[in-house]
Amino acid sequence: MEGPRVVVAAGLAVLLVAGVIIAGLLFGSTDDRTAQQAPPPSSPLRTGPVALVPVPAPAAGSADCATLIQNVPATLKSGSTVLTKAALAEPAPPASVAWTDQRSDPVVLRCGLDKPAELTATTPLRAIDGVSWLPVENELATTWYLADRSVYVALTVPASTGTGPLQDISTLITRTLPKKTS
Numbered sequence: 001m002e003g004p005r006v007v008v009a010a011g012l013a014v015l016l017v018a019g020v021i022i023a024g025l026l027f028g029s030t031d032d033r034t035a036q037q038a039p040p041p042s043s044p045l046r047t048g049p050v051a052l053v054p055v056p057a058p059a060a061g062s063a064d065c066a067t068l069i070q071n072v073p074a075t076l077k078s079g080s081t082v083l084t085k086a087a088l089a090e091p092a093p094p095a096s097v098a099w100t101d102q103r104s105d106p107v108v109l110r111c112g113l114d115k116p117a118e119l120t121a122t123t124p125l126r127a128i129d130g131v132s133w134l135p136v137e138n139e140l141a142t143t144w145y146l147a148d149r150s151v152y153v154a155l156t157v158p159a160s161t162g163t164g165p166l167q168d169i170s171t172l173i174t175r176t177l178p179k180k181t182s
Helices: 002-027 030-037 063-070 164-176
Strands: 075-078 081-086 096-100 107-113 126-128 131-137 141-146 152-158
Touching: 063 107, 063 164, 075 164, 126 164, 131 164, 152 164
Parallel strands: none
Antiparallel strands: 075 081, 081 096, 096 107, 107 152, 126 131, 131 141, 141 152
């Protein structure tokens, strides 16, 4: 009689172990669930001034660039994020401004640049708030080149940033820089 009891007891033990394994696979441990529900760690803050590489900007000292740079807003909106005007590392390129939330790449405006090679008489442009822009995209950012004013301006917007900064700068350009007459 002991033989059948041993077999039943061994069978129950195997079923109990199998049940624990299946429950563990289906439900995980409390520590696993807590780790999955915890918010992802925040990106580290980027402190200090924003470093910009110099680019040719022969008209950076123009009156139009001075007017534009003097009137840039202290903040730009990017969805629910507010980007704040940042200090630039020295030597800072002339007629340049950056905005950041200190967690993502900055939005950068440069005034007085050379005409972009991509801008031709047949290049399709995008109009935003009465301002014509040439978008040049890559996987990290889009640089929007101002195409219808007396100076060339570039606004580089990281791919993770919405279109709010472009709208804000278009509104500023409409107010501060007259359209080309040619």
